[in-house]
Amino acid sequence: MNERNNILLVDGMALLFRGFFATSFRGNFMKTSKGIPTNGIYQFMRYFLDAVEKFEPTHVICCWDMGSKTFRTEMCNSYKANRSEPPEELIPQFDLIKEVIEAFSLPNIGVENYEADDCIGTLARQYATEHEVIILTGDQDILQLVDDGIRVAIMKKGQGNYDVFEKDSFLDKKGLLPKQIIDLKGLMGDSSDNYPGVKGIGEKTALKLLQEYETIDSLLENIDNLPKGAQTKIQTNLDMLHLSRDLAAIRCDVPVDCSLDQAKWAYDKAKIEAKFEELEFNNLIKLVK
Structure with a gap:
């Protein structure tokens, strides 16, 4: 019998956008001495490290959108058309946050033509047959994935507050079943x-x-x-x-797979410290145990 791992799937976009807007509403973009804005990444890491401490995963995978064109925009050209372009201070942070995730030796997953949600759904279904999965997001749409072995933690206002949904109590909380x-x-x-x-x-x-x-x-x-x-x-x-x-409907048949060996939560502290120093995140360094 395989040991049941605890796999954290992170909705990277949800955390980055949330982190950016939570810290930029006063016009405070937090920049490095070279002028690179880092507020979204900084807040992302605070959310991320807090969730890891709370849910104690054995493995972590981060999923991303790969641009605004997907099969949904082909089905309906007004889909998400109400969204404005990302603020210019956020744009350089999209690639930088992926570098930070790589510094933790964790995979960044995304598939052209699909959204991060679809990658999360596909991986969650693959892993939940033998492991426990928890999905970290701010997005209520992902609740449709709650099932045997799949929990969803919705981030709430304030650091470290989560509404955790699981199959057994879902109906009582939402008045409906996940599907x-x-x-x-x-x-x-x-x-x-x-x-x-x-x-x-x-x-x-x-x-x-x-x-x-x-x-x-x-x-x-x-x-x-x-x-x-x-x-x-x-x-x-x-x-x-x-x-x-x-x-x-979140698609759970995306051509994506990720071997758990690539996603072990076991990092080289020196590598992360170097990355945090480069981004001038001095007070985050002490959060990395």
């Missing part, structure tokens, strides 16, 4: 990803409909039993309902 999150998004849409779902149906109504009918398919089979208002809204937006559900 119903996809249908919930199909109905209510997602304003941050810029797809509308069914116009006029918000989270409350979507939740109620799914608690009663379980899936969008079953809902459509019973459409005559719905209140007139909901019937009309759904029939008018049927194409968008199906498209929104497809956009919301």
Whole structure:
């Protein structure tokens, strides 16, 4: 019997953006003496090291988006089109943070045409057959992945606060099962990803409909039993309902794999100290035990 490892999958984009905006709202970008902005990386590392201390993984993998074009933007050209270009102070930090992850001798994973979420979903399903997986993110969409052996830790306001979701208590916490999150998004849409779902149906109504009918398919089979208002809204937006559900579903069949040998949480402290010194993160050095 193989020993069950504890694998931490990190949503790199979620941590970097969160770290950047958490520290830049006062216009404080924190730069090295050479003028390179580092605030996103600094805060990323604080989140990252805190999570490692809390969840005690044996292995860690960091997943990234590989640009804004993916199969979802091909399905729907307005997908995420509401997002502005990243601030110029953040742009040099995208490559730099990957160098920091490499200094920990950890893999950076990303696949062209897919989002980090899809890589996370694929790896989580691969590993959960024999190991425990915990996903670190700020993104509620990833809750659809909660399953046997897969927990999701959603970062909350303030350092070191997490809302941890696991299969057994999920229904009590969310009022739905993990796989119903996809249908919930199909109905209510997602304003941050810029797809509308069914116009006029918000989270409350979507939740109620799914608690009663379980899936969008079953809902459509019973459409005559719905209140007139909901019937009309759904029939008018049927194409968008199906498209929104497809956009919301995380793909778990991405051509990606990562051998656990590459992802062991066992670093060379001198290598990290050198990287932190280069970035002038003197007070982070003491956090690396």
